[in-house]
Amino acid sequence: MTIRVAKPGFFTTVQDVGRYGYAHLGISPAGAADPLSFRIANLLVGNDENVPALEMTLLGATLEFEESAIVALTGATCECKLGSASVPANTAFELPAGAVLQCGSMTSGARCYLAVQGGFDVPLIMGSASTFVPGNFGGFKGRRLQRGDVLQVRQHGSFRVRSLRTGALDRLRAARPLRVTKGAQQDWFAPEAFENLFSTAYIVSEQSDRTGLRLKGGVVRPREHSELLTDGIPLGAIQVPQDGQPIILFVDQQTTGGYPKIANMIAADIHRVGQLRPRDEVRLFEVSIAEAIQTLREQERWLRGILVS
Amino acid sequence: MKIVPASDSSLLVVFGNEISIALHQRVMSLFHAFQSWHDPRIRNLHPGYASLLIDFDPLRLTHDELSSIVQQLAFASDSVVDTRANVVTIPVCYDIEFGPDLLDVAQRARLSLDEVVRQHSSPTYLVYFLGFSPGFVYLGGLPEVLHTPRLATPRPSIAGGSVGIAGNQTGIYPVDSPGGWRLIGRTPVRMFDPKATPPTRLQPGDKLKFSPVDRLTFEELQRAAEAPLR
Numbered sequence: 001m002t003i004r005v006a007k008p009g010f011f012t013t014v015q016d017v018g019r020y021g022y023a024h025l026g027i028s029p030a031g032a033a034d035p036l037s038f039r040i041a042n043l044l045v046g047n048d049e050n051v052p053a054l055e056m057t058l059l060g061a062t063l064e065f066e067e068s069a070i071v072a073l074t075g076a077t078c079e080c081k082l083g084s085a086s087v088p089a090n091t092a093f094e095l096p097a098g099a100v101l102q103c104g105s106m107t108s109g110a111r112c113y114l115a116v117q118g119g120f121d122v123p124l125i126m127g128s129a130s131t132f133v134p135g136n137f138g139g140f141k142g143r144r145l146q147r148g149d150v151l152q153v154r155q156h157g158s159f160r161v162r163s164l165r166t167g168a169l170d171r172l173r174a175a176r177p178l179r180v181t182k183g184a185q186q187d188w189f190a191p192e193a194f195e196n197l198f199s200t201a202y203i204v205s206e207q208s209d210r211t212g213l214r215l216k217g218g219v220v221r222p223r224e225h226s227e228l229l230t231d232g233i234p235l236g237a238i239q240v241p242q243d244g245q246p247i248i249l250f251v252d253q254q255t256t257g258g259y260p261k262i263a264n265m266i267a268a269d270i271h272r273v274g275q276l277r278p279r280d281e282v283r284l285f286e287v288s289i290a291e292a293i294q295t296l297r298e299q300e301r302w303l304r305g306i307l308v309s
Numbered sequence: 310m311k312i313v314p315a316s317d318s319s320l321l322v323v324f325g326n327e328i329s330i331a332l333h334q335r336v337m338s339l340f341h342a343f344q345s346w347h348d349p350r351i352r353n354l355h356p357g358y359a360s361l362l363i364d365f366d367p368l369r370l371t372h373d374e375l376s377s378i379v380q381q382l383a384f385a386s387d388s389v390v391d392t393r394a395n396v397v398t399i400p401v402c403y404d405i406e407f408g409p410d411l412l413d414v415a416q417r418a419r420l421s422l423d424e425v426v427r428q429h430s431s432p433t434y435l436v437y438f439l440g441f442s443p444g445f446v447y448l449g450g451l452p453e454v455l456h457t458p459r460l461a462t463p464r465p466s467i468a469g470g471s472v473g474i475a476g477n478q479t480g481i482y483p484v485d486s487p488g489g490w491r492l493i494g495r496t497p498v499r500m501f502d503p504k505a506t507p508p509t510r511l512q513p514g515d516k517l518k519f520s521p522v523d524r525l526t527f528e529e530l531q532r533a534a535e536a537p538l539r
Contacts, residue, residue: 023353023364024340025509026439026483125503135443135484137503184315184362229326230440230447232355232362234319255355256440256447264316267367292317293367300368 001069003116005149007062009103014120014139014151015055019128023255029235030130030138031251033210033274034111036172036303037075041115043307044072044092046159051119052129052139056112058277060103061145063114067097069153070117070161076109076275090169092117092161109275117159121152134211134252160309168306172271177285179269181292183237185260188222196220197238197246197262198284206278210252213276219244222260230258236265236273238284248273266292268299310335310383312376318352319364320375322383328449332359333437337514338386339379346382351375356438356513358447396433396516399481399496401472402527403429407495410460414474414491418454428452429479429493430519436511444483444501444509448517451479463489470496472519483509497522497531 005012015038018031032038032055039049054061060078072092073080080087080103087093087101095101106112122129122140131139140149182194200218207214221244233239237249239259248265249257250273265273266287276282287295315321322339325332340356343363350370355362365375403426405411415425434450441447451474459475464487467473471482473490482488483500496519500510511517522530 020352020364022508023355023362024439024513025507026441026443026445027508029353126508132443135501135503137443142503181314181317184313184321229328229358229360230438231321231323231357231360232315232319232364232440234316234362234364236316254441256357256438261315264319267316267318289314289317289372293371296317296367 001067001118001153001155003066003069003151003153004064005061005145005147005151006064006100008145008147008149009056009061010059011057012061012145013055013131013133014052014122014129015131016052016129017050018251019126019130019132019138022126023232026255027126027135028132028253028255029251030132030210031128032113033251034075034113034271035274036271036299037111038113039303040090040164040307041072041074041113042119043162044074044090044164045070045115045117046092046161047115047117047119051115052122053113053115053120056103056114058110059105060112062100062102065095065097065099065101069095070159071095071101072115073103073112074115075112076106078106078112079104090164092163110277111274116153118154118157121154132252162307162309165306165308171302177283178272179266179287179292179295180238180263180284181266181287181289183261183263184231185222185228186262188260189220189262190223193220193222193262194286198286200283202246202282202284204276204278204280204282208276208278210250212250212253213248213273215246215248215282217245220246220262228258228260230256233257233261234264236267236270237261238263238265266295268292268295312379314372315362318367319362320372320379321360321362322379323360325359328358328437330435330449333435335383336361336438339383340513342382342386346378355440357440358437394514394516395512396518397511398518398520399498399510400522400526400530401430401494401496401519402522402524403494404524404527407471408493410473410491411493414455414457414493417457420454425455425493426521428455430521434479434517436513436515436517438513439509439511442483442486443503444511446480446511446517448479451477453477455479457491459489460491463487467492468495470498470500472496495527497527497534499534
């Protein structure tokens, strides 16, 4: 089965949960920017949770389905249409053969995921289907989708479509500060730097993408100006370059860097970073490592509880 | 050795705060020990100049458990001299066309072009680690006479394989990218091929020699390099 890209949208790529085990060669994980929505989309159509799906950013794609297919859309709120009829989000539904699915602008959130039953068939590069656009590899030809691309869908296997419990996703919509733990170079910063970091309403800059999100607002500077020996960067690290404006390093980030890292996003909030839009307001809130891991545990338990077969 | 949590899913092992071969060897010993450990709970290893960042699955391994594994492996591996260091020869064509900053580097060093090439291709460099972008190597061992500040204005586009100097560092741009290093030559060898195993020509801890080649040899090698790495 094939799907033809009639309009690629703003930035549409094939992703999975990411490419691990190659950071020592300078290779970042890439993968879905909102891994939670990505996994839910797959689970809804009956796939395993790590099957390649489409990540659409800010403006969705228009796709022509050669044959009938079971699909699900999750993540950002996006007006998606089949002809003049709206299609539902967060549920699996069947598209008839010849259907043209038009995904429009995202009105809330930045990224929408389209999973198709069976999954997109792309070669695995270093064990992953994720597209790493800065390195031109992975996913579909190592790049974002273009008009006229033809995507293959796998169709073998048996699938059991699932659905979400009513109100299951409410907790994802709550407007809360993003939770962080203190970073590897926390000693480099005086208490006032942390006060600034945690009291500022930062604005997500336009120069933000899957590599990193630049925050504009309260300046945060290390105690003294000394050079950090280049070291490894964890996913979601908040690094502070000379101008004192924090950068959240994201899924396409470089694997090592020389700026001090004041804090780090908790793993359970990475999916929320993936839904930030340019000009969104962001507040940061400190939690302990133990709380962060507890939150991740609860999130995994919640995910297992919201889907019914 | 200091072990600090870097995030809820990672631990940073810091051996010191300087660039030295002794600290690098300790980083490599621990890195290789973890590579042979094959623990599926560990997702990524990021060696730096004097540290190792370990990214792991916090639902299956705690910071404390990992910390004691680090101590055991570090204790066991520190006594072992790592003999795995591999010497890789990278051919470089130091042609003015490939090295537009060669004259500049020569002038600043008060050396002839031939002498710059000789100085650059005589040391055995150490691959401290890879980072920044796929296949990018952080090398130690550039002769002091060749230390040259990076360009004030980076070039918007540099061909993959370009060899450059920035401050006390020399390196190779693995793929086409923007950058501010002073370019002195180009290698026909593919430094990064995502479909090859391993995907990069060099590994952390390897040793590297640059071997000067003329334009004709460069072109022959470039044709041969169209094929995958292995």
